[in-house]
Amino acid sequence: MNFASDNSGPAHPKVWExxxxxxxxxxxxxxxxxxxxxxxxxxxxxxxVPDAAVVLAATGTAANALALACLCPPWGRIYCHRxxxxxxxxxxxxxxxxxxxxxxxMDGAHGxxxxxxxxxxxxxxxxxxHSVPPAIVxxxxxxxxxxxxxxxxxxxxxxxxxRAGMAVHLDGARLSNAMVAGGYTPAELMRTxxxxxxxxxxxNGLPGVEAVILRxxxxxxxxxxxxxxxxxxxxxxxxxxxxxxxxxxHDLWRELAGAANDAAxxxxxxIGTEALIHPVEGNQIFCRLSxxxxxxxxxAGAQYYLIPEASLExxxxxxxxxxxxxxxxxTQDQIDAFSALL
Numbered sequence: 001m002n003f004a005s006d007n008s009g010p011a012h013p014k015v016w017e018x019x020x021x022x023x024x025x026x027x028x029x030x031x032x033x034x035x036x037x038x039x040x041x042x043x044x045x046x047x048x049v050p051d052a053a054v055v056l057a058a059t060g061t062a063a064n065a066l067a068l069a070c071l072c073p074p075w076g077r078i079y080c081h082r083x084x085x086x087x088x089x090x091x092x093x094x095x096x097x098x099x100x101x102x103x104x105x106m107d108g109a110h111g112x113x114x115x116x117x118x119x120x121x122x123x124x125x126x127x128x129x130h131s132v133p134p135a136i137v138x139x140x141x142x143x144x145x146x147x148x149x150x151x152x153x154x155x156x157x158x159x160x161x162x163r164a165g166m167a168v169h170l171d172g173a174r175l176s177n178a179m180v181a182g183g184y185t186p187a188e189l190m191r192t193x194x195x196x197x198x199x200x201x202x203x204n205g206l207p208g209v210e211a212v213i214l215r216x217x218x219x220x221x222x223x224x225x226x227x228x229x230x231x232x233x234x235x236x237x238x239x240x241x242x243x244x245x246x247x248x249x250h251d252l253w254r255e256l257a258g259a260a261n262d263a264a265x266x267x268x269x270x271i272g273t274e275a276l277i278h279p280v281e282g283n284q285i286f287c288r289l290s291x292x293x294x295x296x297x298x299x300a301g302a303q304y305y306l307i308p309e310a311s312l313e314x315x316x317x318x319x320x321x322x323x324x325x326x327x328x329x330x331t332q333d334q335i336d337a338f339s340a341l342l
Contacts, residue, residue: 076135
């Protein structure tokens with residue numbers, strides 16, 4: 001019963017098969033092999049941005065940091081949700097890669113800020129040489145609360161940002177889960193006007209690869225140079241490309257995300273609506289359970305995070321918050337075992 005993270009799940013067999021195929025003979029390094037070049041074109045076609053700058057990176061942190069660094073000057077301001085991954089979980093990497101940058105944090109229910117909140121934050125930003133000027137809006141889809149950004153709301157945010165002369169970055173570690181939940185395609189997503197998208201695979205059945213997609217194709221060389229300078233250009237790049245190639249073939253990304261989302265819906269039903277903190281719209285569940293329930297679950301080997309961290313010792317009736325995450329390989333047996341313990 002491992003619900004600690006979708007990072008904990010295994011890689012899909014089709015991905016290992018693709019890696020085995022790619023491991024035959026010799027191939028040019030640093031992304032100059034035919035498979036790497038083909039995958040970049042496939043991503044451009046999938047997102048319907050034929051002239052986009054595209055690179056692969058091995059981690060989501062690197063992917064976000066590289067994308068933001070290409071769009072934000074060192075003196076620029078980035079608006080994001082208070083619980084955004086780039087604020088809470090990336091160790092200052094975006095600011096490090098940018099060579100500066102200032103995160104301006106916004107509040108909002110269930111991990112998302114509203115268009116009105118963004119407009120107010122921009123309006124309240126001081127002007128003049130003594131202030132940090134607006135540069136980027138960053139949003140996460142799924143959000144850090146596991147909730148979905150509908151296309152109309154993304155387009156509204158993009159419109160506000162563009163009118164203010166800012167670009168928009170989308171942190172897409174769980175983007176496949178979001179697109180399946182929202183019923184929209186990568187091409188429809190890009191038609192909202194997003195400037196940068198990270199298409200994550202590591203949390204959705206791949207050993208480790210993320211795609212960085214910048215709408216402005218003139219950024220290709222800068223993106224590649226920043227990746228190299230930041231130490232994230234893999235010499236044996238074909239192994240990144242092989243993972244992404246399998247991910248794109250027959251929409252494996254959609255199949256795996258759908259399985260994870262479905263498992264989370266079943267687990268949420270077992271937990272019960274009254275215990276949920278946020279709507280379950282993808283593959284993450286945030287809930288409150290009694291300390292006694294957590295004690296039973298942990299004693300039986302269930303793995304998940306208490307948020308914030310808390311001791312299992314104490315008042316058995318006290319409610320403690322937790323996050324549980326399903327992945328493509330989550331089984332009904334795991335869900336049933338968890339439910340029985342509850």
